[in-house]
Structure formats: structure tokens, C-alpha cells
Amino acid sequence: MERIDLPLAPASSRQAPLARCRLSLILPAYNEADRIPASLERIGSYLSSAEGTEVIVVDDGSVDQTALLVEHLAESRPWLRLIRKAHRGKGAAVRSGVRDAQATELVAFLDADLTIPIEVLDSLVAAVREGADVAVASRYVPGAIVHRPIIRQAMTVGFRFFVRALVPTALQDTQCGAKCYRAEVARDLYARSRIDGFAFDAEVLYIARLRGYRLVELPVALIQDRRTSIHLLRDTFRMVRDLARIRLNAMRGKYA
Structure with missing residues (x-):
């Protein structure tokens, strides 16, 4: 997956939604040494110029130099923190970041490679500040511009299909790697979540629906996928298995 960099808008217009915002931004990272510095x-x-914002990189047991690079960068960046965890999966990494987040207003996460441009935070933060409990970046609502390889399509x-059948959320896109929550909502949802792998997004949003939180979707522009480590059969099986676990957990009242 490759990032398309968008030009940064002037600070006065770009950071208005983030001004005086108490935000914890979580970046789950696994073997991102070649991309995390950039x-x-x-x-x-x-x-x-966004006061009160912290960035938490959660290293999910990388076997490259990701953690060491972040540790070094954090020495000169007071807004940056590193959490090192054993490799359990993206869901476990985000959950750990939420648990450790210090923000009192908002918690968000983005994929560490920024395949989803950082500018998406503008609309996500604005949506939550305007009343949403959870704001979700989406590749499947009007205004989204996405290019993907055939295997990912x-x-x-x-x-x-399986999300709609097993854990319906009323959202078009549960898996896009950019979301923002009211801080107390994030802590509530992730304290109840159990899935460590990639289906954690669907689980958290399903729990949010069960608990009556207000969810909104916002379009993502200019994402381009040119590389992928996805194994179609293996990873599809794992995700469907986890969706079945989510449905079973819900039937057993484990998200109450």
C-alpha cells in the first residue's frame, strides 16, 4: 500500500478543528521502520500548533528497527510516546494505546504508514466535536476516491458481505484505518473489545451500535494501494472466523 501525499493547507485553516483540542492519536505499527520516520x-x-495533542506509537512486536527509531525520535519530540508490546495484532495494539491515552476529549487512530492522509483528522475531529460519538473514515460513501489492487477488491x-450478515453496523466501511472517538466512548468500547486481529474494527463498531452510540461516516480521498501483503484465502478465513466470534460474543452477552 502506498501513500499519496496531499499538500498541507495553511496552518490557520488546517488546524482549526484541532485548536485547543485534547487529542490522543494512536499509530499501531508493525515492521514500519522504512516508513515511520517520514x-x-x-x-x-x-x-x-495543535496544543494538547499527543501521538502514541504502539509497536506490535516489530522485528525490525521500528521501536528503536520511534524511541530515538521521541527524545526530541515531547508530543511523541512509544508503547512496546508483544506481537498480538492490530486490534490489541490499538486497545493498548486507548488504555494508555491521556487525552480527556478525543482519541483517534491512523495507520502508521499514513496510507490514509493525516488531513482526514480535520473532518473526523470536527464531526465528533459537532455531536458524533464515533467518526469513521470511509472508502465507500460519496466523495471517496480509492484505487486498490484486484486482490483487495x-x-x-x-x-x-460477512460483516452485514454477522455483525451489522449500518456503516458502509468498518475497516478503513482512520477513526476518531470521544475519549470516554473509546475507553468504553475498547474495554469491551476482545478481537486482536484486523476484524477488531468491525467488533468495536458493532459494540458501538449495540450501546446506542452515534456513528458517522466521512469520505476519504486519494488512497492508492500498490503493494499488499494480504493472503486472500488465509486472511479472509481469519476475518470471517473473527466475525463469527464477535456474533457469538454478542449472543452470550459479553458486550453488555
């Missing part, structure tokens, strides 16, 4: 540089520039069609 991502953090871009995030640092974007958040340069095939996997997405199948996964969306």
Missing part, C-alpha cells in the same frame, strides 16, 4: 515528520508538521467484497 510519517512522524509529517504528523509533527501537521500538528505543530475481492477480499473487501467478501468481507463486507
Whole structure:
């Protein structure tokens, strides 16, 4: 997956939604040593005048130099923190970040490679500040512009079918890697979540629906997928298995 960099807007217009915002931004990372320095540089520039924002990189047991690079960068960036965890999956990494987040207003997460441009935070933060409990970036609502390889298109069609059948959320896109929550809502949802792998997004949003939280979807522009490590059969099986677990957990009252 490859990022398309968008030009940064002027600080006065770009950071209005983030001004005086108490935000914890979580970046789950696994073997991102070749991309994390550039991502953090871009995030640092974007958040340069956003007071009260912290960035938490949760290293999910990387076997490359991801953690060491972040640790080094954090020495000169007071807004940056590192959490090192054993490899359990993206869901476990985000859950750990939410648990450790210090923000009192908002908690958000983005994929560490910034395949979803950092600028999406503008609309996500604004939506939550305007009354949403959870704001979800979406690749399937009007205004979204997405280019994906055939393998991901095939996997997405199948996964969306099973989400609708097993854990309906009324959302078009549960899996896009950019979401923002009211801080207390994030803590409530992730304290109840159990899935460690990629289906954690669907689980958290399903719990949000069960608990009556207000969810909104906002379009994502200019995402381009040119590389993928997805294994169509293996990863589809794992995701469907986890969706079945989510439905079973709900039937047993484990999300109450």
C-alpha cells in the first residue's frame, strides 16, 4: 500500500478543528521502520500548533528497527510516546494505546504508514466535536476516491458481505484505518473489545451500535494501494472466523 501525499493547507485553516483540542492519536505499527520516520515528520508538521495533542506509537512486536527509531525520535519530540508490546495484532495494539491515552476529549487512530492522509483528522475531529460519538473514515460513501489492487477488491467484497450478515453496523466501511472517538466512548468500547486481529474494527463498531452510540461516516480521498501483503484465502478465513466470534460474543452477552 502506498501513500499519496496531499499538500498541507495553511496552518490557520488546517488546524482549526484541532485548536485547543485534547487529542490522543494512536499509530499501531508493525515492521514500519522504512516508513515511520517520514510519517512522524509529517504528523509533527501537521500538528505543530495543535496544543494538547499527543501521538502514541504502539509497536506490535516489530522485528525490525521500528521501536528503536520511534524511541530515538521521541527524545526530541515531547508530543511523541512509544508503547512496546508483544506481537498480538492490530486490534490489541490499538486497545493498548486507548488504555494508555491521556487525552480527556478525543482519541483517534491512523495507520502508521499514513496510507490514509493525516488531513482526514480535520473532518473526523470536527464531526465528533459537532455531536458524533464515533467518526469513521470511509472508502465507500460519496466523495471517496480509492484505487486498490484486484486482490483487495475481492477480499473487501467478501468481507463486507460477512460483516452485514454477522455483525451489522449500518456503516458502509468498518475497516478503513482512520477513526476518531470521544475519549470516554473509546475507553468504553475498547474495554469491551476482545478481537486482536484486523476484524477488531468491525467488533468495536458493532459494540458501538449495540450501546446506542452515534456513528458517522466521512469520505476519504486519494488512497492508492500498490503493494499488499494480504493472503486472500488465509486472511479472509481469519476475518470471517473473527466475525463469527464477535456474533457469538454478542449472543452470550459479553458486550453488555
